[in-house]
Amino acid sequence: MSVCAKTQDSAPDGQFMQRVLAALTMCLILLLSSVIGSISNSSDVEANALPEEMDPQPSGARAYDNLENFIDGSYRIIDSDANKDRRAWIKSELEIDGFEVEEQSFSTDECSECMNIVATLPGKNTDSWIVVGAHHDAICYSPPPLIGVTYPTCRSQGAYDDGTGVANLLELARVMKAWEYVPEHTWKFAFWDYEEWQGSSSSEGGGKGSLHFVETVPEGVDVATYINLDMFGLNWPLTPPNLPTCSEDFFTLYLFASPIEDWSYYTDRDLNVTEHMRTDAARLQSQLKEILHQHLDYPVEWVTVVDDTKGNSDHYNFIQGGYASVWIRGMHEYILEEGDTCEQTIKHAQTDNLVTLRTYAGGQDELQQGFQTALNALAMFGWWDMNVSHGLGPSTFNENSGAVSGWGAGWLWFLIIPLIAVPVVWLARSPEPEILMAEQEMVAELLDGVEEFDASTSTG
Numbered sequence: 278m279s280v281c282a283k284t285q286d287s288a289p290d291g292q293f294m295q296r297v298l299a300a301l302t303m304c305l306i307l308l309l310s311s312v313i314g315s316i317s318n319s320s321d322v323e324a325n326a327l328p329e330e331m332d333p334q335p336s337g338a339r340a341y342d343n344l345e346n347f348i349d350g351s352y353r354i355i356d357s358d359a360n361k362d363r364r365a366w367i368k369s370e371l372e373i374d375g376f377e378v379e380e381q382s383f384s385t386d387e388c389s390e391c392m393n394i395v396a397t398l399p400g401k402n403t404d405s406w407i408v409v410g411a412h413h414d415a416i417c418y419s420p421p422p423l424i425g426v427t428y429p430t431c432r433s434q435g436a437y438d439d440g441t442g443v444a445n446l447l448e449l450a451r452v453m454k455a456w457e458y459v460p461e462h463t464w465k466f467a468f469w470d471y472e473e474w475q476g477s478s479s480s481e482g483g484g485k486g487s488l489h490f491v492e493t494v495p496e497g498v499d500v501a502t503y504i505n506l507d508m509f510g511l512n513w514p515l516t517p518p519n520l521p522t523c524s525e526d527f528f529t530l531y532l533f534a535s536p537i538e539d540w541s542y543y544t545d546r547d548l549n550v551t552e553h554m555r556t557d558a559a560r561l562q563s564q565l566k567e568i569l570h571q572h573l574d575y576p577v578e579w580v581t582v583v584d585d586t587k588g589n590s591d592h593y594n595f596i597q598g599g600y601a602s603v604w605i606r607g608m609h610e611y612i613l614e615e616g617d618t619c620e621q622t623i624k625h626a627q628t629d630n631l632v633t634l635r636t637y638a639g640g641q642d643e644l645q646q647g648f649q650t651a652l653n654a655l656a657m658f659g660w661w662d663m664n665v666s667h668g669l670g671p672s673t674f675n676e677n678s679g680a681v682s683g684w685g686a687g688w689l690w691f692l693i694i695p696l697i698a699v700p701v702v703w704l705a706r707s708p709e710p711e712i713l714m715a716e717q718e719m720v721a722e723l724l725d726g727v728e729e730f731d732a733s734t735s736t737g
């Protein structure tokens with residue numbers, strides 16, 4: 278800026294104009310290069326670190342270890358021994374961390390012994406909950422184009438869907454418990470059974486575990502926020518290898534949140550959207566954007582909050598229950614639907630295992646970095662609820678301040694162009710003598726005024 282301000286020394290008129298124009302051109306080039314540079318390099322942007330006082334901090338490497346341990350065993354389809362064994366393992370891990378753990382049994386037409394595992398971190402307010410959930414069951418269908426066809430030898434480790442959610446939720450619960458703070462809200466870390474549709478021969482749909490939870494929220498209790506973790510890690514900042522089926526464009530981390538604009542998916546399914554739900558959805562999206570784009574400085578084009586318009590996982594039941602919700606999700610078929618062979622090669626398939634995840638991520642370390650992106654955001658959300666006094670407080674986010682750091686910088690041109698153009702046009706026109714006289718008189722009057730002001734204020 279100092280370069281731009283230093284052009285106003287006196288010189289003969291023609292020479293002065295040339296120097297003004299040269300300086301303005303230079304300023305314009307500098308501004309252009311800095312803005313364009315920030316956009317083209319944004320996939321290499323370094324995120325901000327978590328607050329130093331946050332101890333311990335969540336670890337993508339630990340989440341990876343959790344994943345490896347969790348999927349050890351076999352196919353976790355509902356009512357199977359593997360399903361029961363793995364949910365017992367989740368419970369024991371939570372107990373090692375020091376949690377009271379609830380076994381929430383339920384049954385449906387297709388599942389006689391289904392069970393959610395729910396750990397509680399009591400808050401100052403016991404009647405307002407923040408729930409974070411991931412599903413522990415898995416499903417295997419035949420590959421596309423057949424939709425939802427199961428067969429006897431079909432097996433899936435469900436590493437991506439939803440071992441990634443379970444593994445990271447365990448890590449979040451561990452660190453939040455270890456902080457030894459009492460949060461504002463009461464936190465529930467929930468591991469759902471029976472999220473997956475049992476296929477085209479099934480008598481019912483999926484999402485049964487989270488539905489059971491929503492239906493049994495006690496009278497007088499509000500769920501302030503539900504955060505759904507289902508399939509992520511294959512996302513920014515990892516640089517994926519060049520796979521024929523999977524371009525880098527798929528590796529965005531999406532946060533599908535209670536809608537601000539488009540509620541049609543939910544109103545089509547009989548949700549009466551109240552004013553309270555709209556306000557709450559706006560509050561949640563604003564909080565998420567503040568954490569992601571202000572506190573953590575994640576690039577908007579690679580970590581993106583959007584209206585949820587497809588339901589499609591356990592957050593659906595919470596939104597239908599009237600609670601503000603968000604689904605944290607890696608590459609997604611519905612965003613880049615056309616030609617999306619990327620996700621379809623993993624989800625609900627025999628190939629949904631750790632080897633596939635590492636291959637798609639470009640290695641274990643890359644996958645861990647992908648986990649870390651979501652983990653840091655989750656930890657900040659938790660930290661916020663624990664530590665109003667640690668520098669995070671009620672949301673102050675507004676769209677403009679968040680947009681400056683990423684894609685959204687385009688709006689700056691509406692400011693910059695007039696700022697440059699107006700003085701250039703003003704300086705370039707050759708003024709009529711009488712206008713020039715009037716201007717000089719005005720400047721002289723102003724200077725007189727300034728001197729008087731100085732004299733009156735500098736005394737005594």
Ligand SMILES: [Zn+2]
Nearest residue numbers: 438439472507
């Ligand atoms: Zn899933």
